Amino acid sequence: xxxxxxxxxxxxxRPVCGYEASPADTQPATEPTALATIALARxxxxxxxxxxxxxxxxLQRAEGYLGVRSGEDFPRWPTSLAIxxxxxxxxxxxxxxxxxxxxxxxxxxxxxxxxDHASHNSQLAAWPWVEGTHSWVEPSALFxxxxxxxxxxxxxxxxxxxxxxxxRLLPDGGCNYGNTVVLxxxxxxxxxxxxxxxxxxxxxxxxxxxxxxxxxxLTFAVSSETTSASLAWALLGLAAHRQAPPDTDLLLQxxxxxxxxxxxxxxxxxxxxxxxxGEWRIAND
Amino acid sequence: xxxSNQKTPSNDRIGRRALLAVGGLTAAGxxxxxxxxxxxxxxxxxxxxxxxxxxxxxxxxARTIGYGLVATGLQPEGLRGxxxxxxxxxVEPTKAARHMTTHPAVVVSVAEVFREWGAEVIVGEAPGHxxxxxxxxxxxxxxxxxxxxxxxxxxxxxxxxxxxxxxxxACQLKGFYxxxxxxxxDLIVSLPKMKTHHWVGVTASMKNMYGxxxxxxxxxxxxxxxxxxxxxxxxxxxxxxPKTIAVVDGIECxxxxxxxxxxxxxxxxxxxxxxxxxxxxxxCRLMKxxxxxxPYLKLAGGKLGPxxxxxxxxxxxxxxxxxxxFSILDVEHLRDLRAGEKxx
Numbered sequence: 022x023x024x025x026x027x028x029x030x031x032x033x034x035r036p037v038c039g040y041e042a043s044p045a046d047t048q049p050a051t052e053p054t055a056l057a058t059i060a061l062a063r064x065x066x067x068x069x070x071x072x073x074x075x076x077x078x079x080l081q082r083a084e085g086y087l088g089v090r091s092g093e094d095f096p097r098w099p100t101s102l103a104i105x106x107x108x109x110x111x112x113x114x115x116x117x118x119x120x121x122x123x124x125x126x127x128x129x130x131x132x133x134x135x136x137d138h139a140s141h142n143s144q145l146a147a148w149p150w151v152e153g154t155h156s157w158v159e160p161s162a163l164f165x166x167x168x169x170x171x172x173x174x175x176x177x178x179x180x181x182x183x184x185x186x187x188x189r190l191l192p193d194g195g196c197n198y199g200n201t202v203v204l205x206x207x208x209x210x211x212x213x214x215x216x217x218x219x220x221x222x223x224x225x226x227x228x229x230x231x232x233x234x235x236x237x238x239l240t241f242a243v244s245s246e247t248t249s250a251s252l253a254w255a256l257l258g259l260a261a262h263r264q265a266p267p268d269t270d271l272l273l274q275x276x277x278x279x280x281x282x283x284x285x286x287x288x289x290x291x292x293x294x295x296x297x298x299g300e301w302r303i304a305n306d
Numbered sequence: 307x308x309x310s311n312q313k314t315p316s317n318d319r320i321g322r323r324a325l326l327a328v329g330g331l332t333a334a335g336x337x338x339x340x341x342x343x344x345x346x347x348x349x350x351x352x353x354x355x356x357x358x359x360x361x362x363x364x365x366x367x368a369r370t371i372g373y374g375l376v377a378t379g380l381q382p383e384g385l386r387g388x389x390x391x392x393x394x395x396x397v398e399p400t401k402a403a404r405h406m407t408t409h410p411a412v413v414v415s416v417a418e419v420f421r422e423w424g425a426e427v428i429v430g431e432a433p434g435h436x437x438x439x440x441x442x443x444x445x446x447x448x449x450x451x452x453x454x455x456x457x458x459x460x461x462x463x464x465x466x467x468x469x470x471x472x473x474x475x476a477c478q479l480k481g482f483y484x485x486x487x488x489x490x491x492d493l494i495v496s497l498p499k500m501k502t503h504h505w506v507g508v509t510a511s512m513k514n515m516y517g518x519x520x521x522x523x524x525x526x527x528x529x530x531x532x533x534x535x536x537x538x539x540x541x542x543x544x545x546x547x548p549k550t551i552a553v554v555d556g557i558e559c560x561x562x563x564x565x566x567x568x569x570x571x572x573x574x575x576x577x578x579x580x581x582x583x584x585x586x587x588x589x590c591r592l593m594k595x596x597x598x599x600x601p602y603l604k605l606a607g608g609k610l611g612p613x614x615x616x617x618x619x620x621x622x623x624x625x626x627x628x629x630x631x632f633s634i635l636d637v638e639h640l641r642d643l644r645a646g647e648k649x650x
Contacts, residue, residue: 150525
């Protein structure tokens with residue numbers, strides 16, 4: 022049995038899953054379930070994926086959003102991933118939940134700030150983790166991916182989000198949670214947000230060269246030691262720009278085996294399977 | 307934040323909260339009656355802080371830590387069967403700057419002490435800037451501590467949480483969503499790194515408690531807290547948490563542009579005590595910073611514990627001969643941390 026078959030069997034047994042290291046302890050949460058749903062669908066396991074998609078439908082509120090887990094309706098950043106899950110399973114069957122979620126997403130934006138302490142353009146707005154706060158890289162990337170995937174690529178909100186993501190890339194490439202230079206000091210990049218940003222920016226060009234430098238950073242950063250979530254997002258970002266490393270499968274297998282030794286987190290298995298599915302063409306644009 | 311309604315700050319609640327917290331500690335038999343009186347600031351304003359110099363990560367730190375905690379009022383016999391959370395600092399780790407995060411040897415040593423005293427020990431953290439907690443554990447080296455010490459880890463960023471009323475009242479948040487592990491333990495041991503902080507001057511055991519707040523509900527960074535004021539939320543979180551004590555990793559420290567980008571500074575110290583505000587005030591003095599100029603300590607002084615040196619009894623070694631000024635960023639909001647002196 023290949024590692025992918027093993028991983029698919031584990032995820033198919035529990036497509037509604039949580040963040041915990043051990044599947045036995047798992048408490049269903051929106052992000053892991055949405056990722057599991059997308060991964061199963063991308064590997065053709067639609068019957069099991071539909072279980073995840075239906076669980077997400079039950080979690081959706083009339084306003085269109087989903088909270089972080091059942092009983093925790095706030096904050097609502099995982100709504101982006103639910104959109105992607107429904108789209109991946111059956112865009113027509115889930116057209117109504119997708120539309121409600123997308124309209125809700127378009128109604129929310131990060132706070133625009135006046136600050137002399139940070140060098141990024143704090144007047145640009147995309148999506149915050151929590152409504153009422155500033156826009157940060159990962160929620161902005163996730164909503165950008167979701168809205169590009171559902172026909173909103175040319176929407177003004179998405180265009181501004183793309184500009185924000187490029188603005189938040191560090192001068193030498195890569196990004197972190199979303200600050201670039203603070204009090205005159207250039208900050209460090211991290212793999213996971215850099216990979217996620219590259220996926221969101223697939224097909225985009227940056228005349229200042231920060232996108233190619235970020236791809237270089239990711240190529241250099243990934244190794245057999247890279248932890249599961251960071252590795253998966255890095256590979257998704259690289260593949261979106263046709264720069265997946267030739268040893269992608271070996272890297273994923275190493276991470277999968279390490280994850281099993283550490284309890285077998287289904288959240289991480291979902292991410293590794295998603296990365297193993299190859300280039301994720303998110304946009305119709 | 308939608309579920310964080312405005313409310314009127316009330317300092318009256320502090321005294322009650324302090325009493326409740328102290329009541330909990332003494333009821334559990336964790337600290338001495340002397341410490342109980344210390345937290346009732348207005349009546350008995352004293353606290354003890356223990357300092358040990360000449361420490362190294364390959365020393366027998368457990369012996370020093372056990373001795374120091376007992377010297378500041380902790381009662382080991384009250385810890386048997388209690389659940390104790392060790393909270394290291396892993397805000398944004400990188401192997402390139404291990405002086406940013408609590409050293410694994412300190413985590414293992416504190417775990418050894420509390421296990422020896424019969425407590426059930428859990429390590430937990432909610433890194434503030436990175437979502438991949440496994441990466442944070444690897445980069446900080448804490449994963450080695452967990453393996454070596456056969457310790458369980460609670461990923462506080464993603465756990466289901468419980469709402470706890472804001473007992474501080476300095477910010478506008480009605481309460482905090484604490485992870486179940488945090489809300490359910492008998493005692494929290496804050497294990498910060500001794501560092502400068504480019505927004506609030508100094509970070510030690512009280513600021514380290516930002517890492518008890520789950521990112522899944524507050525974001526990465528925990529921008530909800532920033533929007534409500536860093537000093538105010540540091541104070542309020544500490545006022546609202548279960549009982550907390552502190553062991554500060556002051557061996558390899560960070561100065562300059564802390565808490566992430568600063569440079570390494572060797573101090574060789576362990577600083578600890580059962581009243582985090584008093585511990586942090588002493589840490590400030592060791593760095594040659596005036597504690598009353600640190601906004602969250604100013605809020606805490608007289609409410610969560612003493613910060614005035616006249617009311618802090620030194621155990622172990624006195625702080626005065628150990629002072630070594632930490633460099634501080636030359637920015638307007640940090641310029642008066644050392645009154646009458648130019649910072650560099």
